[in-house]
Ligand SMILES: CC[C@@H](C(=O)O)C(=O)SCCNC(=O)CCNC(=O)[C@H](O)C(C)(C)COP(=O)(O)OP(=O)(O)OC[C@H]1O[C@@H](n2cnc3c(N)ncnc32)[C@H](O)[C@@H]1OP(=O)(O)O
C-alpha cells in the first residue's frame with residue numbers, strides 16, 4: 055500500500071547553489087546530505103511537513119541525473135511514494151502492467167529500499183517506491199542486501 059508522498063526528487067547541476075536556494079525558499083536548512091555510490095548521486099534532503107525535497111546532482115557521466123540534465127532543464131526528476139511493503143507493491147504494479155526498472159528493491163538514500171517505475175508506463179513520470187529499512191549492514195557500493203551479504 056502507498057502511504058505517503060515521500061519525496062520529490064529535483065535534478066540540479068550545482069548542488070551548493072541549489073541548497074542555498076532551497077534553504078532560502080523553504081526557510082529551513084537541509085537535515086542531511088548523502089552520497090549514494092550505486093546511483094552515482096550526491097543528495098541533499100529538506101523535510102517539508104510529512105514529505106521531503108531531495109536535491110540530486112550526478113557524480114559521473116553514467117548517472118541517471120547527469121544523463122537527464124543533458125536533455126532537460128533542472129527541475130522535477132521523480133516522484134517518490136512511501137510503501138509499507140516494497141516487494142508486495144512491486145508485484146502489484148507488475149501485475150498491473152507497469153514496467154519496473156529493477157527486479158529487486160535496491161539501496162536508496164536516507165535508509166530506504168527503493169524501486170523505480172519507467173516513465174513510459176507511468177504517464178511520463180518517473181516514479182520511485184521507498185520502504186524504510188535499516189541499511190547499516192549494507193556497504194554503500196552494494197545495490198541490494200543480497201550483494202552486501
Ligand atoms: C538517491 C537514491 C534514490 C533515492 O533514494 O531517492 C534516487 O532518487 S536516485 C535518482 C536517480 N536514479 C534513477 O533515476 C534511476 C532510475 N532511472 C533510470 O533508470 C533512467 O533514468 C530511465 C528513467 C530508464 C531513463 O534512462 P534512459 O532510457 O537511458 O534515458 P533516455 O534519455 O533515453 O530516456 C528514455 C525515455 O524516458 C524519458 N525520461 C527519462 N528520464 C525521465 C524522467 N526523470 N522523468 C520523465 N521522463 C524521463 C525520456 O524523456 C525518454 O522518453 P521518450 O523520448 O518519450 O522515449
Ligand SMILES: [Co+2]
Nearest residue numbers: 063108134182
Ligand atoms: Co529519490
